[in-house]
Amino acid sequence: xxxxxxxxxxxxxxxxxxxxxxxxxxxxxxxxxxxxxxxxxxxxxxxxxxxxxxxxxxxxxxxxxxxxxxxxxxxxxxxxxxxxxxxxxxxxxxxxxxxxxxxxxxxxxxxxxxxxxxxxxxxxxxxxxxxxxxxxxxxxxxxxxxxxxxxxxxxxxxxxxxxxxxxxxxxxxxxxxxxxxxxxxxxxxxxxxxxxxxxxxxxxxxxxxxxxxxxxxxxxxxxxxxxxxxxxxxxxxxxxxxxxxxxxxxxxxxxxxxxxxxx
Numbered sequence: 001x002x003x004x005x006x007x008x009x010x011x012x013x014x015x016x017x018x019x020x021x022x023x024x025x026x027x028x029x030x031x032x033x034x035x036x037x038x039x040x041x042x043x044x045x046x047x048x049x050x051x052x053x054x055x056x057x058x059x060x061x062x063x064x065x066x067x068x069x070x071x072x073x074x075x076x077x078x079x080x081x082x083x084x085x086x087x088x089x090x091x092x093x094x095x096x097x098x099x100x101x102x103x104x105x106x107x108x109x110x111x112x113x114x115x116x117x118x119x120x121x122x123x124x125x126x127x128x129x130x131x132x133x134x135x136x137x138x139x140x141x142x143x144x145x146x147x148x149x150x151x152x153x154x155x156x157x158x159x160x161x162x163x164x165x166x167x168x169x170x171x172x173x174x175x176x177x178x179x180x181x182x183x184x185x186x187x188x189x190x191x192x193x194x195x196x197x198x199x200x201x202x203x204x205x206x207x208x209x210x211x212x213x214x215x216x217x218x219x220x221x222x223x224x225x226x227x228x229x230x231x232x233x234x235x236x237x238x239x240x241x242x243x244x245x246x247x248x249x250x251x252x253x254x255x256x257x258x259x260x261x262x263x
Contacts, residue, residue, distance in 0.1 A: 004055075004084045006048035006091070008119055020053040024092035027060045029208075030071035031089045033081075038066030045095040050088055057092030059099055074206060075161075078249045086249075090206030095119075097208065098132040106130065137210045138181045139169035141255040142194055144219035144236070152259055153219065154243065155190060155226070155234035164244040165237070167252045169212070182215050190234045191225030194218060200258070203251040214251045216259075 010018060024047070025032040037044070043059040060066065074093060078086050105112055105123035112121035112130065121130040142153040154165035170185035172178060179197045186194050194217035205212045224234050237243060239260055246252045 001082060002051045002084045004048055004050045004088055008046065008117070010046055010054050011049065018052075018054045022050060022053045022055045022088070023058050024055065024089050025058040025060050025066050025071070026093050026096040027065050027067060027071040028062075029093060029097070030073050031077060031093065032065075032067035032071040033085075033089070034066070039064075043096075043099060045092070045099060047088055047091050047095065050084060055088050055092070057096045059096045075249070078247075087204060090204060094206050094209050095132060102130045133209050135210045136172045136178070137169055137205070137212055138172060138178055138185060138215060139167050139212050139252055139255070140182050140186065140194075140197070140215040140217050141167045141200075141252075141259055142186065142192070142217050142219055143259065149238070151236040151238050152256070153190065153192070153224070153234060154237055154245070154256075156232045158228075158230060158232055162244070164246060165233075165235070165242075166246045166250075167214075167255055169252070171210075178213055178215070182217060186217070189227050189230050191227075192222035193220050195220045200255060201251065203254075205251075212251050214255050216255070 021035060023034050023037050025034065025038060037058060042061060045057040047055040047057055049055065065071065074086070074090055077089055081089065102112060102121045104110065105126060105128050107128045108123060108126045110123050110125040112123055115122050119132055122128070143150060145151050155168055156163070156165050168186055168189055170181065170189065172181040176184070182197045183194055186192060196218040198216050200214040200216050202214060203212045226234050245256050
C-alpha cells in the first residue's frame, strides 16, 4: 500500500524535477483527481508525497468545474481509492477550505499572506497568525457485562445520513481534557456514567475538519435517557445482535470491530 508523507514544500531533486503529480481539485467540497492542473492560475496547496507522487490541493473557483460534473464527495470517494489516497483527498479539502476562509485577518480585516516556512496565514498589519483549523472530538465505545452477556451501548444520532447505530461522539470544550470530554458527552447524550476511560486510537475526519480521538469506557451507573436534540435512540446490544453500524471508513466501526474480536 502507498504511504503518504505530509510536507509544506516539494522535495528538492538534483534536476529540480518531480516525476509524477497528483492534483486534487476541490470543487466546493467535492474532489476531482487528475495528473495535471486544470488551470495553473488557480490557487494550490502542496500536501506532501504519496510515495513518489507530489500531491497538490487545487482551489477551484466558484462556478468552475474541471470535472464536468464528475467530482465526488469524500464519502463516495472512499472505496474508489485506497485509504492513503482518501486521506490525501481529505487533507486537500481541509487545506483548500482553510485558504478560502482565511484570506483576510480575523482581527483587523487586512489581506493575509501565505507563510513560506510554516502552514500559516499571517496578517502583515497586526501580525496575527492563522493556522489550519482542527477540531478535536472524542468518540467512545461503552460496554458492560461479562462473557456472552457483554453488551455495547450504541446510539442513532439525529444528523446521521443513514439509519444506523454508532458510538457516542462529541467535540472537546475549552479547558477540558479528552477523558473529561468522554464522561461529559456520554452523560449529556444518554444519561449514563462511565469509568475506566482508555485511549484506543485516532483518525483524521475531514467532515469538515475534525480529529476523531477514540476511547473505550465501562458503564458504571444510570439508565439510558437520550438527549432528543442529539440522539434519536440508544440501546445496549450484544455481539450476536448488532444493528446496522457505520461503514469501515470510520473509527467508530474500527472500535466496534475490535470489540467483536475481543469476544
